[in-house]
Each structure stands twice: as structure tokens, then as C-alpha cells.
Amino acid sequence: MSIHISARPDEIAPVVLMPGDPLRAKHIAEKMLSDLRLVSRTRNIYFYTGTYKGTPVTIGASGMGCPSIGIYSYELYTEYDVECIIRIGTCGSYMMGIKLYDLINADVACSESTYARSAFDYLKNSVPHQGNAYDIINETAKAMNTPLRTGAIHSGDVFYRIDRTLPEIVIEHNCLAAEMEAFALFANAQYLEKTAATLLTVSDIIPTQEKISADERERSLDKMTDLALESAIKMV
Ligand code: HPA
Numbered sequence: 165m166s167i168h169i170s171a172r173p174d175e176i177a178p179v180v181l182m183p184g185d186p187l188r189a190k191h192i193a194e195k196m197l198s199d200l201r202l203v204s205r206t207r208n209i210y211f212y213t214g215t216y217k218g219t220p221v222t223i224g225a226s227g228m229g230c231p232s233i234g235i236y237s238y239e240l241y242t243e244y245d246v247e248c249i250i251r252i253g254t255c256g257s258y259m260m261g262i263k264l265y266d267l268i269n270a271d272v273a274c275s276e277s278t279y280a281r282s283a284f285d286y287l288k289n290s291v292p293h294q295g296n297a298y299d300i301i302n303e304t305a306k307a308m309n310t311p312l313r314t315g316a317i318h319s320g321d322v323f324y325r326i327d328r329t330l331p332e333i334v335i336e337h338n339c340l341a342a343e344m345e346a347f348a349l350f351a352n353a354q355y356l357e358k359t360a361a362t363l364l365t366v367s368d369i370i371p372t373q374e375k376i377s378a379d380e381r382e383r384s385l386d387k388m389t390d391l392a393l394e395s396a397i398k399m400v
Contacts, residue, residue, distance in 0.1 A: 166239035169211060169224075171203035176244040177213055177220035179396045181389075182233070182251045184345065186210045186225040192252075192389050193223040209236065219397040226251065230279040230319060230348035237349050241356045248297050248359035248399050251349055252392045254367035254381070255317065255341035258334055262341065262366055264376050265384050267391065268313045269293075269301050270362040273346035274337040275319040280351035290316070290337060291350040295359025297399060304395040310387060315340040317364065319347035341366060359399070363392055 165172065183189050189210050193200055197214030204211040204224070211224030224240075226233035233251070240246040255268065262268075272292045280286035298314075305312040318331065318339040325331075333339070346362040353360035365388045368375040376384055 166243040168206055168209070168235055169204045169239050170206045171211055171244070173244055175201070175203040175213055176211065176240065176246060177222040178245055178247045179399050180222045180224055180240055180246055180249045181392050181396060182224060182226045182236070182249055184226050184228050184253050188385070189223050189225040196389060196393060197221060197223065216393045217397055219400060221393065221396055226345055229344045230275070230277045230321065233345040234279055234283070234348035234352060237352045241352060241358045246358070248295065249349060249353070250297055250392050250396060251345055251362040252388055253343055253345060253362065253364050255343040255364040256368040256370045257341045257366045258330060258339060258370050260369065260371055262313065264366055264369065264374060266313060266366045267310065267388055268315065268317065268341055268364045268366065269298060270317040270346050270364065271298060271314050272316045272337070273319045273350050273362065274316055274333050274339055275321070275347035276331070276333055277319060277321050277347055279348045284351060284355045286351060289333060291347055291354055293361050294350055294353035297359045297361035297395065300398050301361055301363060301391065301395045304398065305391055308391060308394060310391050313340065317346055317362070318342045320344055342370065363388055
């Protein structure tokens with residue numbers, strides 16, 4: 165049991181999949197895992213542990229933003245025997261050439277966030293993915309014939325901005341898309357020498373404001389979930 169997760173130490177698997185939304189965690193766990201148990205529901209942030217093709221996997225939500233995923237991933241890495249966290253989320257594409265439903269495996273997360281500086285005195289504005297999960301996801305996608313892009317992403321601190329021009333950091337690192345969590349996850353994993361990857365589905369195109377509807381979102385995330393689970397079971 166940690167401050168924000170009420171599971172016992174042996175109730176969390178070494179590999180954790182983390183969507184942002186607790187209800188998405190529930191949906192994926194109920195649909196994809198066998199021998200399912202709800203192991204934490206503190207603050208309605210659900211964590212489920214079960215097996216996928218015989219391998220134990222935990223699916224738990226991160227909440228939104230660096231502070232939230234920073235807390236959950238830090239506690240998972242330090243107070244449970246978690247070695248690898250794969251964030252599975254949605255993102256807004258900065259580029260017209262990237263389409264709705266496309267998948268992105270983040271090689272580096274860039275951010276104006278003070279998270280890494282405040283937590284670890286880390287002064288750069290980018291943190292790479294950690295460990296072998298990124299490579300395993302790329303190899304698994306190839307084997308599954310699932311198209312996957314790789315590149316830098318922008319972990320922003322704000323969802324609503326008045327300025328419609330591209331943030332400077334996006335230009336500096338040629339970021340493909342915006343989300344809000346990978347930077348803190350990668351920073352925690354780097355500091356703690358753990359494994360972390362971020363797999364994203366494009367849910368909106370920022371320049372045109374095109375979006376996947378709420379109804380479509382559920383169905384559209386299946387491809388990403390399958391890839392994350394098939395990758396997760398190769399990690400243990
Ligand atoms: N910005 C930040 N996070 C997001 C977005 C976005 O446009 N879309 C999905 N998550």
C-alpha cells in the first residue's frame with residue numbers, strides 16, 4: 165500500500181499499462197485480461213491486475229498531467245515491484261501529415277514543465293524513453309503489421325491555450341504531437357533506472373481541430389491496446 169494506491173505489494177504486476185482515464189483502465193482490463201481483480205480504487209483511480217495470455221499484467225490509470233502520472237508512476241516504481249510502465253494515451257497531432265487513429269511510439273518527451281527540475285534537479289527540457297520497452301513495441305508492431313510512427317512528443321502543461329501558434333519547444337524538437345504525461349513518466353523512470361514507454365493514438369489534429377468522437381474513441385483504442393499488451397508480455 166502506498167499513499168495513493170491501496171493494493172498490497174504482491175497485487176501489482178511487474179508490467180503496468182497506464183491509460184489516463186480510470187474508466188478506460190476498467191474497460192481495457194475487463195475486455196482483455198483474465199483472472200481479473202480490482203486491486204486499488206483510491207480516489208477512483210482504478211488499478212486492475214489479471215493475466216494476458218498467462219502473463220500477469222496490471223492496468224491502472226494515471227490521471228491527467230505530469231503531477232498526476234508523476235505520483236502514480238513514482239509509487240509503482242518505488243513501493244511495488246514494477247519494472248516497466250507503458251503509458252497508453254491519446255494525443256493531438258501538430259502535423260497535417262499525421263492522421264486520426266495513427267499510432268505514435270514516443271522516443272523522447274519534451275516539456276516546459278518544471279517536473280524533472282523540481283523532482284530531480286534535471287535541467288534539460290526533454291527526457292528520452294527508458295529501457296527496452298520502446299524497442300520491443302517497435303518490433304512487436306512490425307510483427308503484427310501495425311503501422312507505427314516514432315518521434316518526439318510534447319508533454320504540455322496546458323490543454324487550453326490562447327496562442328494558436330506552435331509552442332517554441334515543439335519547433336525546437338520537431339514534436340509530432342501533444343499530450344500531457346510522458347515527460348514525468350520518463351523522468352521518474354530515468355531517475356529510478358526503470359523502464360518506460362509511451363504509446364499514443366492520435367485523437368485530434370491540432371491545426372484543423374478534427375477530432376475522434378467520444379463514441380469512436382473506445383473502439384479506436386483497440387489497436388493500441390493490442391500492441392501494448394502483446395509488447396508487455398515480452399518484457400517479463
Ligand atoms: N493536447 C494535449 N493533450 C492531448 C491532446 C491535445 O491536443 N489531445 C489528446 N491529448
